[in-house]
Amino acid sequence: MGHDVTVATTDLPERNFKVYNGVKIEEFNIWGSEVTGFSGEVESYKQFLLESNFDIIMNYGAQQWATDLMLPILDKISAKKVIVPCGFSGLYLSKYGKYFEKMKSLLRQYDSCVYLSNNYRDINFARKYGAAENCIIIPNGAALDEFELKPNIEIRAALNIPKDHFLIMHVGSHTGMKGHKEAIKIFKKAKIKHSTFLIVANSFGGGCIRRCLLAEKLYKYSPFSKLSDKKIVITFLTREETVAAYHEADLFLFPSNVECSPIVLFEAIASKTPFLVTDVGNSKEIIEWTNGGELLPTLKRANGFVKADVNKSVKTLENIYNDKGKRQFLSVNGYNSWKNSFTWELIAKRYEALYLKLIDDNK
Incomplete structure (x- = not known):
């Protein structure tokens, strides 16, 4: 859109460029958060924030170093x-008590807080403590230029998935919190034949x-x-291969345990794939917005995490399969x-409108 954009982010050894599609990249060798502690080029990052002549600075996600180091200054x-808080995933955890006590007043120091949902723990936290006057809701989405056309990749052949199989897909890293365990149980117990459950996930070595x-x-x-002629395939795919799999899938199954506003649901509907999802994050709201999926029976916990009711979810899967x-x-x-x-192209214009309004108000 013709703006001068810089992304400040973690220094990655494999990143061998400083500009991407016109976007400048400032790398900092930093790890951690306020709660876990920081290490690395902390002071360099703070000086970058204080000395750079930006019109707008946007923090994406709380509870990570790029935001937490900016809060005191x-x-x-x-x-x-x-700021886009992205859900406050640690809100109900005791170790984050002091962090969120300070957040009650810090949110008021932002010129605008962008929430991905009208009814989730982060925006409800702001409302509860009188920090909602600067709120605006801008949802997540999926990119038109990425999903409008199906990639020319024979993903079934590449993964040895029969052409006549009903293909169920899940996308989510091996963090242990994306519902892989429940999803596998649901698929195994479901009375469906000639089907494949594909989990696309990257690994961090644990989880x-x-x-x-x-x-x-x-x-x-x-x-x-x-x-029953059923199989499970768990693999890592490139981004283009993942998009191809979305397009090939018959159903997206996502019994995640914790989310804010799952982008994968928007990617599913962008590929014309209906979805089943736990009542996690604002998934219920996404269903109301899009009418593109259904809720799985969900068990909620006091710590804010959820879990699919496996036996009841089996029935939900069988019903939509049939x-x-x-x-x-x-x-x-x-x-x-x-x-x-819900294309990123449309959503980007909403962010641009917000930024321009803030600058105009300043003038």
Whole structure:
């Protein structure tokens, strides 16, 4: 859109460029957060914030170093300040008690707080403590230039998935909190035949990667999988391959345990794929906005995390598997709502309008 944009982010050894599509990248060798502690080029980052002549500085996500290091110096930064809290995932955890006590007043120091939902813990926190006057809601989405055309990749052939299989897909890293365990149980118990459950996930070396790969291996040799012609595939894919898999999938299954506003749901409807999701983050709101999916029966916990009710979710999966008309209905509605309201191209204009208004107000 012709603006001068800089992204300040973690220094990654594999990143060998300083400009991407015209966006400048400032790298800092920093790890941690206020609660876990910081290490690295902390003072360099603070000086960068204080000395750079930006019109707008936007913090994306609380509870991480790029935001947490800016919080104590908010009043010293002359630029208009915007934050997208992204859910406050630690709000109900005792170790974050002091952090969120300070956040009650810090939110008021921002010129605008962008929330991804009208009814989730972060915006409700702001309302409860009188910090909602500067609120605006701008949802997540999926990119038109990425999803409008299906990539020319034969993903079923590449992953050895039969052409006639009903393909169920999940996208989410092996953090242990994306519901892989419940999703595998739901798929295994469901009375559906000639089907494949594909989990696309990257690994950080821990989390649930070992458990997931073991479940895949054991199911491969299970007599139940052979009798019903079902298989589980767990793999990492490139971004283009992932988009191709979205387009090829018949259903998106996402029983995640904690979210803010799951982008994967928007990516599913952008590929005309209906979804099933736990009542996590603002997934219920996304269903109301898009009419592109349904809720899985969900068990809620006191710490803010959720878990799919596996046995009841099995019935939900079986019902939608056997109802082609409903899947088509959700597919069409979801795709049309995405095209009309939830492309990043449209959402970017809403952010631009906010930024320009803040600058105009300043003038």
